Each structure stands twice: as C-alpha cells, then as structure tokens.
Amino acid sequence: MQKLNLSQSLSQKLSPQQIQFIKLLQVPTAELDSRIEEELEINPALEEGKDEPEQTQEEDFGDSSEEERNRDDQDLNLDGYLDDDYGGYKMQGDGNYNSDDDDREIPISSQSSLHEQLISQLSYLKLDERQKIIGQQLVGSIENDGYIRRDLEAIINDLAFSQNIETDIDExxxxxxxxxxxxxxxxxxxxxxxxxxxxxxxKEHPDDPVVMHALLIVQDCFEEFTKKHYSKIQKRLDLDEEQIKDAVNLITKLNPKPGGTSDGLVRTQYIIPDFILSNVGGKMEISLNSRNAPELRISRSYAEMFDAYDKSDKKDKKLKDTVSFVKQKLDSAKWFIDAIKQRQNTLLRTMEAILTYQKEFFIDGDETNLRPMILKDIAERIDMDISTVSRVANSKAIQTEFGVYPLKYFFSEGIATDSGEDVSNREVKFVLQGMVDAEDKKRPLSDDKLVKMLNKRGYNIARRTVAKYREQLQIPVARLRKEL
Structure with a gap:
C-alpha cells in the first residue's frame, strides 16, 4: 500500500552571483581580459569606463537643443533595438581605447613549430607521393619531446585505414x-x-676515440650506463678509467629531449603577476595588477530604457518581453561588476594575510625564513572558507624584489625540531639540497646518511620523508649520483 508523507529538509544552493564570483576568483590575471571581453560581447548592458554620476532629467535636458531632445525621445523607442550591432571590446574607434593596452599583450614566440620544421625538411627529400604520405604520418606521430613512441605496426594500420596505403616494416x-x-x-x-x-x-669527428667509446657504451652497455655501473662497463669494454670518464662526459652532454629545447620549437611562457609587492621606506605595500581592476559600468542607455518602461502606459506583450530582456541584461551586468569587485577584495585580503604570515621571507627573500603555512591558517585569518583560499592560491603569482613567485610557493607543511619549534619543509629541502650539492660525487650520500646528518642539525625527520623530499627535488638515489 502506497502512502504519502510530508517531510522538511534544508538544502543550500548557490545563487547565480555566487557562481559568477567563484568562477572569476580562480581566473588568473592573464585570462581575466578575455573573460571580461566575453562578457562585454554577450551583454550590451555592460560597458567599459568609469561609472558616471547620475544626472536628473532636468539637468540632462535643460541645456540641450530641440534636435537632441528629439533624438533622445527616439532612443527610448524599444522596437527593434535587439537588432543593434554593438562595438567590440576596446575597438580603436571607442573612446575607451588606449594605445598603451597593446603593450599588455602576452608576447608569444612567432617561430615555427616542431611539426612545421620537420614537414619543411621532409619536402626536400626525393620521395614519391605515396612515400610523402608515409613520411607525414611518421612526422605526425612525433611527440613534443621529439620521440616516436607509437609502435610502427600501429602506424602501418593507421595508414591502411585512413589513407588506404599498404606498407610494411621495412619501408x-x-x-x-x-x-x-x-x-x-x-x-x-x-x-x-x-x-x-x-x-x-x-658527431663532426665520428672516428674520434671518445665518440667511438661513447657509442660502444650506449649500444652495448646501456643498462649498465643508466645504473652507473662503471666498473662493469670498464671490464666489459676493456677501457681504462680515463677513457670511461671522457666517454661518459660526452654522453651526458647530449640532449635527451631533442624536440623540447631546439630553437623555435618551444613557446616562451610569461608569468603575469596578480600582485605587486613594493617596499616603500621599509613598509611593505601590496597592490593588485591593474589588469585585475578593470573599470566597468552599467550602460546608461539601457538603464534609461528600463526607467522609461516604468513610466510608460504601454503594456503590450511585445514591449513586456523586450523590457524583460533589458532587465535581465541589467541584472547580469550588475552581478558581473559586483563579482569583479568582490574578486579584487578577496584577492587583496588573502595576499595581505599571506604577507603578514610570511613577513620575514618578504623582507629579504631568504627561503629558510618561510614559516610552515597551510590553507587553513590563512582561511582562519580572513574568516573565509578553505576552498576560497585554495582558489585564490591556484594560478596566482606575486612580483617581489626577489622575483615572481606563485602563491602556492608559500604554503608548506611543518617539520618539528629539537627545540620544539616547527620549520617549513622548504627549509629542510633547502638544507637537503645543500648537502647533496656538497657531497663527494665519487661517494654520494645515501638516504640513511642524509637522515643522520639532518637529525644532527636538529631536524626530526624520517628516512621515508627524506626520500620523498629528494624525489620532489628531482635528486636521484645515491647510486645514480655517482661520478667517476
């Protein structure tokens, strides 16, 4: 038997304005311009520029000519306004356009890509049309670092299905x-x-003994070379220690990723800081990058359009639908402007809390002065949710006298010391890196020795933690750090 029951429940839903804010908060400065441009294009009720003080109707029309008043009356006619074409973002004909804005564009390398360079070289080979297609398929299979990792059999199948070309492994x-x-x-x-x-x-001189020895090591003793078992290589190839050392030095100077570092193959990436830290007379001052504070306003013509409807006696359905659309655009524009302002406020509050927490680091840029700091520490200081702080820290950076740092750089776990204090794991990593840099490369330090050395310095740290930090610093195990 079915029964109907009534029950009450509480649920929390995000408003459209909250959703707008959350999305804007995690957008980095480099992408904010395009996000604003997108909003300006879809919402004609939103404009660039400073918000103008409102004028009364008498002030508006008191000094205007008859012709201007007639034109203003025509502007209040809502029929057909939906067909208007609105100017693009920062067009040169607009009053808001500033030629200096061109300097704010992110510069990108204009050189050709890896694929384009290889296709160009392919065109110089004496290949028939069929072989050219095979060559293009091979070039297209080359990854960004310069390797072909796809099995040749799979590429042969691709050619058969997509190009209707039959080939074999030999070809x-x-x-x-x-x-x-x-x-x-x-x-x-x-x-x-x-x-x-x-x-x-x-190599320019393939008959050079050093080149020949290096080839022998790579071709016949590659596994031993990767594990740095030089004594085994020496015994197997019947080479003395000096010959092994010269050959290994040559091999280590080769490029393991030919596609990733050759000229013209990599785009230059630029970090645009969201915050700028200035030291003014010993006082730290935080400011937002100007691109984070765009000047936006509500379109006055749209606001007047809506006011005119309120005072009008026209209540036909077409006019109602039109003004409903106008109101929706006005509300959307107000929400967007509020979200931008809230974004600025939240960014500044969060960065000011980080600056206060890590004040010693920002004074001299010494990494060892970084305090252990987690998202919760900052969230409690600014009375906001941890997720909000996480969104601010994500993809944001600050420009200081010592360089540009991502905000994530300042967050780290703590390590206990003999004195009972907590230090940032960055300090421990810094000390660990120094120990490895200073070690005797013929007898590199094992993780156990590194643990004992760190413990002597007062850092209470376990072997597994040292191994984790070593991997994060991209330091190989002791055996692979060994040199001749």
Whole structure:
C-alpha cells in the first residue's frame, strides 16, 4: 500500500552571483581580459569606463537643443533595438581605447613549430607521393619531446585505414631513418638509447676515440650506463678509467629531449603577476595588477530604457518581453561588476594575510625564513572558507624584489625540531639540497646518511620523508649520483 508523507529538509544552493564570483576568483590575471571581453560581447548592458554620476532629467535636458531632445525621445523607442550591432571590446574607434593596452599583450614566440620544421625538411627529400604520405604520418606521430613512441605496426594500420596505403616494416624503417637525419639531432628516436645513438653518429669527428667509446657504451652497455655501473662497463669494454670518464662526459652532454629545447620549437611562457609587492621606506605595500581592476559600468542607455518602461502606459506583450530582456541584461551586468569587485577584495585580503604570515621571507627573500603555512591558517585569518583560499592560491603569482613567485610557493607543511619549534619543509629541502650539492660525487650520500646528518642539525625527520623530499627535488638515489 502506497502512502504519502510530508517531510522538511534544508538544502543550500548557490545563487547565480555566487557562481559568477567563484568562477572569476580562480581566473588568473592573464585570462581575466578575455573573460571580461566575453562578457562585454554577450551583454550590451555592460560597458567599459568609469561609472558616471547620475544626472536628473532636468539637468540632462535643460541645456540641450530641440534636435537632441528629439533624438533622445527616439532612443527610448524599444522596437527593434535587439537588432543593434554593438562595438567590440576596446575597438580603436571607442573612446575607451588606449594605445598603451597593446603593450599588455602576452608576447608569444612567432617561430615555427616542431611539426612545421620537420614537414619543411621532409619536402626536400626525393620521395614519391605515396612515400610523402608515409613520411607525414611518421612526422605526425612525433611527440613534443621529439620521440616516436607509437609502435610502427600501429602506424602501418593507421595508414591502411585512413589513407588506404599498404606498407610494411621495412619501408617504414627506411623512411623513418631518413627523418632521423633531420634537425635537431636525435629527432624521431623511439627510445633514449636510439636518441643518444643518433646524436653520436652525427658527431663532426665520428672516428674520434671518445665518440667511438661513447657509442660502444650506449649500444652495448646501456643498462649498465643508466645504473652507473662503471666498473662493469670498464671490464666489459676493456677501457681504462680515463677513457670511461671522457666517454661518459660526452654522453651526458647530449640532449635527451631533442624536440623540447631546439630553437623555435618551444613557446616562451610569461608569468603575469596578480600582485605587486613594493617596499616603500621599509613598509611593505601590496597592490593588485591593474589588469585585475578593470573599470566597468552599467550602460546608461539601457538603464534609461528600463526607467522609461516604468513610466510608460504601454503594456503590450511585445514591449513586456523586450523590457524583460533589458532587465535581465541589467541584472547580469550588475552581478558581473559586483563579482569583479568582490574578486579584487578577496584577492587583496588573502595576499595581505599571506604577507603578514610570511613577513620575514618578504623582507629579504631568504627561503629558510618561510614559516610552515597551510590553507587553513590563512582561511582562519580572513574568516573565509578553505576552498576560497585554495582558489585564490591556484594560478596566482606575486612580483617581489626577489622575483615572481606563485602563491602556492608559500604554503608548506611543518617539520618539528629539537627545540620544539616547527620549520617549513622548504627549509629542510633547502638544507637537503645543500648537502647533496656538497657531497663527494665519487661517494654520494645515501638516504640513511642524509637522515643522520639532518637529525644532527636538529631536524626530526624520517628516512621515508627524506626520500620523498629528494624525489620532489628531482635528486636521484645515491647510486645514480655517482661520478667517476
């Protein structure tokens, strides 16, 4: 038997304005311009520029001519306004356009990409149309770091299905070998061993004993080389210690990622700081990047349009629908402006709390002065949710006298010391890096030795934590740090 029951429940829903704010909060400065441009394009009730003080109707029309008043009356006619074309964002014809804004564009490398350079080199080979398609398929399979990791059999299948071209491994290997002669050296290798071999084979003096020894090590003792078992290599190849050392030095100077560092293959990336820290007479002052504080206002013509409807006796359905649309656009514009202002306020409050918490670091930029700090510490200081602080810290950066730092840099866990104080794990990492840099590379320090050395300095740290920090610092294990 079915029964109907009544029950009460509480649920929390985010308002459209809250959703707008959350989305804007996590947008970095570099993307804020495009987000505002997008809003300006879809909402004609939103304009760029300072908000003008409101004038009374008498002030508005008191000194105007008859012709101007007639034009204003025509502007109040809402029929057909939906067909108006609105100017784009910062057009040169607009009064708000500033030629200095051009300088704020993010510069991007104009050089050709890796794929374009390789296709250009492919065109110089004497290939028939069928072979060109195979070559293009191989070039298209090269990843950003310069390697082909896709199995050749799979590429053969791709050619059969997508290009209706039948080929075999021998032909693929032949064309691949030609591509592997392209610049940069080592391109189109299928693994690190082949990449190093290709570079050594293209050395200016291939008969040089050092080059020949390096080739022998890469081709015949690659596994021993990666594990730095130099004594085994020496015994197997019957080379003395000096010959091994010269050959290994040559190999380590080769490029393990030929596609990632060659000229013109990488876009230059620029970090645009969201905050600027200035030291004015010993006083730290935080300011927002000007791009974080755009001047936006409500379109006066749209506001007058809505006021005119309130005073009008026209109540036909078409006019109601039109003004309903106007009201929706006005509300949306107000919400957006409020969200931008709230974003600015939240960014500043959060950064000021971080500045206060990490004041010693911002005075001299010494990493060892960083205090342990988690999101909760800042959230409690500004009386906001941890998720809000997380959104501010994400993809944001600050410009200081010592460089540009992402906000995430200042958040770290604490490590207990013998004195009972907590220090930032960044300080421990800094000390750990110094120990590794100063070690005897012929007898590198094991993790156990590093733990004992850190404990002697007063840092209560476990071996697994040292291993974790070492990996985060991209420091190999002791065996792989060994040098001849």
């Amino acid at each position: 693929m290997e032949e064309i691949l070998r030609k591509i592997q002669n392209f610049d940069p050296a080592g391109i189109a290798a299928r693994n690190l061993q082949e990449c190093l071999t290709l570079q050594l084979e293209r």
